[in-house]
Amino acid sequence: MTAKAGQGRPAPRLAVRKTYKLYLGGAFPRSESGRCSPVTSSDGAHLANVSLASRKDARDAVAAARKAFGGWSARTAYNRGQILYRVAEVLEGRREQFAAALTDALGLSRADAAATVGAAVDRWVYYAGWTDKFAQVLGGANPVAGPFHNQSTPEPVGVVAVFAPQGAPLLGLTSVLAPVIATGNTAVVVSSERAPLPSIDLAEVLATSDLPGGVVNVLTGRAAEIGPHLAAHADVDALDLTGAGESAVELEEAAAATLTRVLRPGPGADGGEDAWRGTDPGTSRMRPFLETKTVWHPVGA
Numbered sequence: 001m002t003a004k005a006g007q008g009r010p011a012p013r014l015a016v017r018k019t020y021k022l023y024l025g026g027a028f029p030r031s032e033s034g035r036c037s038p039v040t041s042s043d044g045a046h047l048a049n050v051s052l053a054s055r056k057d058a059r060d061a062v063a064a065a066r067k068a069f070g071g072w073s074a075r076t077a078y079n080r081g082q083i084l085y086r087v088a089e090v091l092e093g094r095r096e097q098f099a100a101a102l103t104d105a106l107g108l109s110r111a112d113a114a115a116t117v118g119a120a121v122d123r124w125v126y127y128a129g130w131t132d133k134f135a136q137v138l139g140g141a142n143p144v145a146g147p148f149h150n151q152s153t154p155e156p157v158g159v160v161a162v163f164a165p166q167g168a169p170l171l172g173l174t175s176v177l178a179p180v181i182a183t184g185n186t187a188v189v190v191s192s193e194r195a196p197l198p199s200i201d202l203a204e205v206l207a208t209s210d211l212p213g214g215v216v217n218v219l220t221g222r223a224a225e226i227g228p229h230l231a232a233h234a235d236v237d238a239l240d241l242t243g244a245g246e247s248a249v250e251l252e253e254a255a256a257a258t259l260t261r262v263l264r265p266g267p268g269a270d271g272g273e274d275a276w277r278g279t280d281p282g283t284s285r286m287r288p289f290l291e292t293k294t295v296w297h298p299v300g301a
Contacts, residue, residue, distance in 0.1 A: 025064035026213015042107030068214030132206035158237035
């Protein structure tokens with residue numbers, strides 16, 4: 001008897017394509033609108049489809065962030081630092097995946113992509129170390145003339161809508177997101193429209209790093225469509241407009257109606273990942289999302 005042609009050989013298999021969804025309240029739902037959009041690589045090749053977030057998705061993200069704020073802000077600074085350090089650990093374990101994603105999305109060389117991932121890991125460690133230190137640096141006892149003890153303490157503002165840098169979908173996103181949650185705020189992230197895939201990959205890292213659901217919520221889609229709803233939302237306490245581009249002025253005007261504090265785009269906002277490789281970001285990205293509570297207490301007889 002002769003063996004049939006191909007007998008004993010493994011059949012060719014189809015690749016399991018990844019479905020990129022939103023990240024809301026610790027879960028990965030599709031957009032309620034059912035819409036999606038193709039994402040291409042730096043050389044025009046099709047990479048995947050991502051969900052196009054709608055106005056309702058933005059409202060759901062704000063609701064999830066508000067629900068998570070009380071528990072997250074009440075955690076000890078030490079515990080928040082442990083969780084941010086865990087994010088760095090998980091990201092470190094997936095370096096190759098993220099380096100490949102940056103190469104596809106931005107056309108970086110493998111060496112540059114690997115260096116960018118390493119810098120992102122270091123940035124998470126950096127802000128993990130700040131969680132139990134910023135209160136001492138940005139607050140303290142105030143000298144007053146009288147029998148009073150006067151103490152100022154920084155506290156998180158609440159829900160922050162973060163517009164990720166368009167050309168820096170990993171290190172840039174980490175640099176604007178980590179200081180927001182390190183200080184006890186919760187975040188709604190509008191990912192890079194140009195290169196959204198690393199943001200969902202990062203959301204998977206966050207989901208497996210002990211970060212409570214709702215502390216970070218990631219929306220993929222068109223910033224020009226989602227942004228106005230977030231800027232005008234009465235339950236959003238602050239906006240980081242780093243990646244808002246030409247819409248930044250319009251969004252700032254919308255935020256004025258609800259007295260929402262705004263961080264305007266700064267240097268490097270339109271640059272690539274290299275623009276975010278500063279070795280010491282300092283407290284410049286933590287201060288805007290803190291408010292100072294001052295307590296007076298009588299002393300003496």
